[in-house]
Amino acid sequence: MASKWLVMVVFVFDLIAFDLDVDAELRRSTATIAQDDSGRKYCAYHSDIATGLGVGSFLFLLASQLIIMIDSRCLCCGRGLHTNDTVHHLLVCTILNT
Template sequence: MASTILIVLILIFDLIAFGLAVAAEQRRSTAHIATDAEKDYNYCVYDSDIATGYGVGSFLFLLASQVFIMVASKCFCCGSALRPGGSRAWAIILFIACWVTFFIAEVCLLAGSVTNAYHTKYRTVFLENPPSCETVRKGVFGAGAAFIFFTAILTEFYYLCYSKARNSFQAPYDTGVGMGTYS
């Protein structure tokens, strides 16, 4: 039987990660070009850097969620055998799918957080081209949030299928060769 406490805990962690990713998308840094008081050079001025913290928090909550579910299921490959059938087949498919979406979500969150934290520090002479005020592209944290959502759904279904295949398997009592009729 699937652990209800674990399912609820994983769902809560995934919802927190999703909320933080959406908040990071809403609060990502913006920049504008400013000129010094003597009008000698241009430089970039960035606003709040809170989206980096939200992105890292989302990254960590999603990572914790994945670690909990993999420890509970013994990462699918350790432990006793699973019952052959549909539940095991779906558990294998969902295991692979949840790892793929997890990886994509983590890459989006990490890339968005690193890019959001990066602020150009150089200045340009006033007559030259304005400096490049790099910021994170719109939608990077949003893509991370979408893949967190997919990961949450796939992980929950994976654990349910895994639990069904694990609990319904019964090992045979006698694994030896029956030689009773030949003695």
Template sequence: MASKVVMIIVLVLDLIAFGLAVAAEHRRSTGVSKPDSEINYNYCVYDSDIATGYGVGAFLFLMASQILIMVTTKCFCCGEPLKPGGSRAFAVLLFVICWVTFFIAEVCLLAGSVRNAYHTKYRTNFFENPPSCETVRKGVFAAGAAFIFFTAVISEFFYYSYSRAQGRFGPYRGEAGVGMAAYK
């Protein structure tokens, strides 16, 4: 049967990752174009860069959660075979969906963190167009948070289905003959 300790640890790791992704969305960097002291050039000034740390933290917590699930289930490919039936079929389906949502969440978090950490370094003449103070688009970390939520739910159901499908194939332990009661 499914270990409650593993399910609770995975849930806590996923909740921390979700919270960090939401915090990263709210604390994204913003940049504004400012003139220098001689008013010859414009350059970009960025505010806090803490969203990068939040994004990387969410990335690592989600990865730890996925590693724990895969180590516990032996990544679905090693170990004893599962009992045939609905639980095994459901576990296979959830295994694939879990990896897809995990991959999408990790890509969103990593791309958002890298893009948030990038700051434009060049400057332009004052009479030309102001520099492009590029920042991460709104919603990248939010998409990562949504896929963290999907991954959390699906991985919990996957682990439960996998645990239900575990079983040993063994010899029939029943009586070999036809059971008859004493007839009087």
């Protein structure tokens, strides 16, 4: 079982990621129709902070998943906690079914 501090850190990282994601959705960029010199119309997006908030949200989720993977010693971060073949079979079946 994971320690209480680990669970709290992952929970806080997930809350921060959720907050950044909601903020990015609220500040979603809007487009305006612009016209170039030859008369063709195109969409022009305003530069805003929504992309940065989305990237920040992704990085916090990635960090929380990495913390969990390192603590649980998954297949890619060292030898697993349980040394049986069912984990490997489960991984192979999951990959083949997608």
